[in-house]
């Protein structure tokens with residue numbers, strides 16, 4: 001029997017990548033997508049519903065009609081500064097929607113795959129294991145941590161995939177990401193300033209999508225870290241992007257976080273320990289350099 005998968009936020013970066021991945025195997029998966037407005041994925045070979053996920057009644061009604069075996073929740077308010085300025089909107093999408101999904105999963109016995117973030121940490125230790133104690137510095141991080149707690153307190157089967165600085169390219173994207181932004185700026189010979197005192201392990205969106213599929217295929221439950229396997233400063237990340245695409249590194253100027261005056265605080269050093277992911281999901285992420293080559297092959 002086919003596994004029925006509902007993807008929330010199917011117009012988004014991860015959402016569209018999940019569509020591509022599961023629609024490759026129509027023998028084994030039936031795919032349904034929920035997102036705001038028109039279907040912008042360019043794929044028409046799946047069932048799509050335009051729905052505002054914060055509409056609890058409609059959300060529950062639709063999910064009960066569809067009866068998915070798995071729900072992958074990719075929708076979130078992810079702009080960290082916008083979350084600080086619109087706390088209500090942020091809480092609604094990042095926490096309430098997760099509560100609604102958990103409640104309906106409990107009723108229909110569906111498994112929820114939820115995406116979380118390195119921003120649940122304060123960035124002091126770095127290379128976090130799944131067991132390290134969170135301490136978010138921003139409202140975005142707080143709401144994502146609360147969403148995790150809601151699932152831990154529920155009685156449903158859930159998987160939380162924590163990830164870092166996701167990049168990739170899909171159709172009609174509603175927001176940019178580091179690799180595309182650096183690449184486009186350098187292609188246009190624009191000088192850019194990049195912080196050299198924040199450290200991340202960026203995640204290629206195809207790997208995050210694959211980690212969702214592996215979690216489903218293995219029916220894995222609990223929390224797993226998903227990112228590339230190497231911690232770099234954001235300045236070094238920009239330099240790697242310049243190298244990969246043969247662009248001028250001299251246009252990248254290092255600055256420190258304190259000069260930016262951003263609304264939300266960011267953790268200085270994140271990055272993940274991937275031991276549990278390697279062992280239990282049998283999932284082995286690559287270095288950022290290697291992932292950039294895969295991404296380059298895909299877009300040229």
Ligand SMILES: NC(=O)c1ccc[n+]([C@@H]2O[C@H](COP(=O)([O-])OP(=O)(O)OC[C@H]3O[C@@H](n4cnc5c(N)ncnc54)[C@H](OP(=O)(O)O)[C@@H]3O)[C@@H](O)[C@H]2O)c1
Pocket residue numbers: 008009010011012013014015034035036037051052053054073074075076077078093115116117118163164165166167174175
């Ligand atoms: N991107 C990162 O660097 C990063 C890092 C760590 C963790 N994460 C987590 O990874 C997950 C996926 O991120 P992503 O980059 O794929 O996000 P994304 O590209 O912003 O995709 C989210 C999608 O959800 C849709 N959506 C938002 N609010 C909705 C609502 N009320 N009703 C229906 N649909 C709604 C958005 O619609 P529109 O297209 O119309 O806006 C968008 O298509 C999120 O949980 C995020 O917290 C991301």
